[in-house]
Amino acid sequence: MSLTSIVNKLYFQPRRHELERYTHEGVAIQRKVLKYLIERGTNTEYGRNHLFSTIKSYKNFAQNIPVNTYEELKADIDRMRHGESNVLWPGQVKWYAKSSGTTNDKSKFIPITSEGLQHVHYQGGKDVVAYYLSNNPNSKLFSGKSLILGGSHSPNYNLPNSLVGDLSAILIENINPLANLKRVPSKQVALLSDFEIKRDRIAQETLTQNVTNLSGVPSWMLSVLVRVMELSGKKHLQEVWPNLEVFFHGGIAFTPYREQYEQLITKSDMHYMETYNASEGFFGIQDDPSDASMSLMLDYGVFYEFLPMDEFESENPNIVPLEGVEIGRNYAMLITTSCGLWRYQIGDTVRFTSINPYKFVITGRTKYFINAFGEELIMDNAEQGLETACKATGAMISDYTAAPIFMDANAKCRHQWLIEFTKAPSDLKEFTTILDRKLQEINSDYEAKRFHDITLQELEIVPAREGLFNDWLKSKGKLGGQHKVPRLSNSRKNIEEMLEMNTKKML
Numbered sequence: 001m002s003l004t005s006i007v008n009k010l011y012f013q014p015r016r017h018e019l020e021r022y023t024h025e026g027v028a029i030q031r032k033v034l035k036y037l038i039e040r041g042t043n044t045e046y047g048r049n050h051l052f053s054t055i056k057s058y059k060n061f062a063q064n065i066p067v068n069t070y071e072e073l074k075a076d077i078d079r080m081r082h083g084e085s086n087v088l089w090p091g092q093v094k095w096y097a098k099s100s101g102t103t104n105d106k107s108k109f110i111p112i113t114s115e116g117l118q119h120v121h122y123q124g125g126k127d128v129v130a131y132y133l134s135n136n137p138n139s140k141l142f143s144g145k146s147l148i149l150g151g152s153h154s155p156n157y158n159l160p161n162s163l164v165g166d167l168s169a170i171l172i173e174n175i176n177p178l179a180n181l182k183r184v185p186s187k188q189v190a191l192l193s194d195f196e197i198k199r200d201r202i203a204q205e206t207l208t209q210n211v212t213n214l215s216g217v218p219s220w221m222l223s224v225l226v227r228v229m230e231l232s233g234k235k236h237l238q239e240v241w242p243n244l245e246v247f248f249h250g251g252i253a254f255t256p257y258r259e260q261y262e263q264l265i266t267k268s269d270m271h272y273m274e275t276y277n278a279s280e281g282f283f284g285i286q287d288d289p290s291d292a293s294m295s296l297m298l299d300y301g302v303f304y305e306f307l308p309m310d311e312f313e314s315e316n317p318n319i320v321p322l323e324g325v326e327i328g329r330n331y332a333m334l335i336t337t338s339c340g341l342w343r344y345q346i347g348d349t350v351r352f353t354s355i356n357p358y359k360f361v362i363t364g365r366t367k368y369f370i371n372a373f374g375e376e377l378i379m380d381n382a383e384q385g386l387e388t389a390c391k392a393t394g395a396m397i398s399d400y401t402a403a404p405i406f407m408d409a410n411a412k413c414r415h416q417w418l419i420e421f422t423k424a425p426s427d428l429k430e431f432t433t434i435l436d437r438k439l440q441e442i443n444s445d446y447e448a449k450r451f452h453d454i455t456l457q458e459l460e461i462v463p464a465r466e467g468l469f470n471d472w473l474k475s476k477g478k479l480g481g482q483h484k485v486p487r488l489s490n491s492r493k494n495i496e497e498m499l500e501m502n503t504k505k506m507l
Helices: 003-019 022-041 045-049 058-064 070-081 114-135 167-174 195-206 218-232 255-264 379-393 428-442 444-453 468-475 493-506
Strands: 095-100 107-112 145-148 153-155 163-165 211-216 246-249 271-278 281-285 294-296 302-308 330-337 344-354 359-365 396-405 414-423 460-463
Touching: 003 114, 022 045, 022 058, 022 294, 022 302, 022 330, 070 107, 095 167, 107 114, 107 167, 114 167, 114 246, 114 271, 114 281, 145 195, 153 167, 163 167, 195 218, 195 444, 211 218, 218 246, 218 255, 271 294, 281 302, 281 330, 379 396, 379 428, 396 468, 396 493, 414 468, 414 493, 428 444, 428 460, 468 493
Parallel strands: 095 163, 145 211, 211 246, 246 271, 414 460
Antiparallel strands: 095 107, 153 163, 271 281, 281 294, 294 359, 302 330, 330 344, 344 359, 396 414
16 A cells, blocks of 8 residues: 555544534534633633633623724733733743734734644644545555745744744644655745745755645745746656646635646646635635535634624624524634634635535635735725825825736736826836835735745836726716725726726827
């Protein structure tokens, strides 16, 4: 028997039998998770303040604990980062995943407890393999190496052994030593902070390895693969790694990149599998290659709630647990986790495509945003950046929109802004540079993607003719009233329509 067959039989097949319980026992599984989380949190400061000891039902839970964003939990997390114990979760938390910022902060710091690390994040990775082997029984996944991209980490204040960094770096730092035997690149290279150097080192290290699978964010991985092809001089990736069989991807939408991957990897038996893993937890896995929706992972240390998006601005929205969701309705997702996040609004929106089993697709964010490359640019970032650029150059803006330009053949990409100036800057290049630098200053993820122009190049500004945005709204029957131009979007649909109108009117 092959190593893959042995590992599959000993571990992954038994786990798949447990996962089959999702189909008919999902609600019961989630109730058990909630009970565990409340019991673990009862003697924390947060648990005492919110009377966890009196919670006997989901109704009590929802009554006692408010819905939280990062701003509500930030003060407690800051205290934890300075060494305080038993604040949001029992004990002292040593690890913090650095994520994109909020309105008030450049970065968020999500606590990663030992329970969360093992029973949420690592369990998610194991279950991805369990599902994959179930769909591909002849796989030779473990006959070679896994190319796993990681970020970097740095010390957290002056606490011994306490670090902050990308979730991927935390996972690599704490991974089982046995798993390191099947992973590339080396830990030293994987945790390098300079992506330009890291990309080159990864390509050099893996060029002669037997890589069977890839794991990472599509944009970052594509940049690495382009470098592999440059060094190898080959035309297609399977000429470098003939046994490559699957790319486990997540973090951002894969659709804009699929065509580029299929041009790079032309073998007919290449597989692509989506995952929904974030700094806050591991939530979904595409268990059926013919279905784009993902299974909601129910028996980790995560309890889910769902806020209907059509009630998002309501003072008393009808937030429901799993048993209350409806197929086809758009929800903002709330999570309570074994990392000490209580009724936490993660900012993602989902729509269920199935119940029993509970399967869903990610529909977007609760606010305008661009997250085409992992940069998570939010509307507040855009407003701050434009304000700074206008003040510095004396320009004035009447309207704007922005969207990504996806990677070209050289793995380059950028944001494109369409701006209608009421007073144009004397030097558009200066305005562009100031805006771009300000966005890097206030958004750590955008800053990381802009580093050395490796993945994200300096943004582009296209001046809009006078009246363009009103003309576009009018063409949609949305001129006047409460209708607004969408400021930021992952899709190019709106901006392409506006660019066409901009050109036509100017002729």
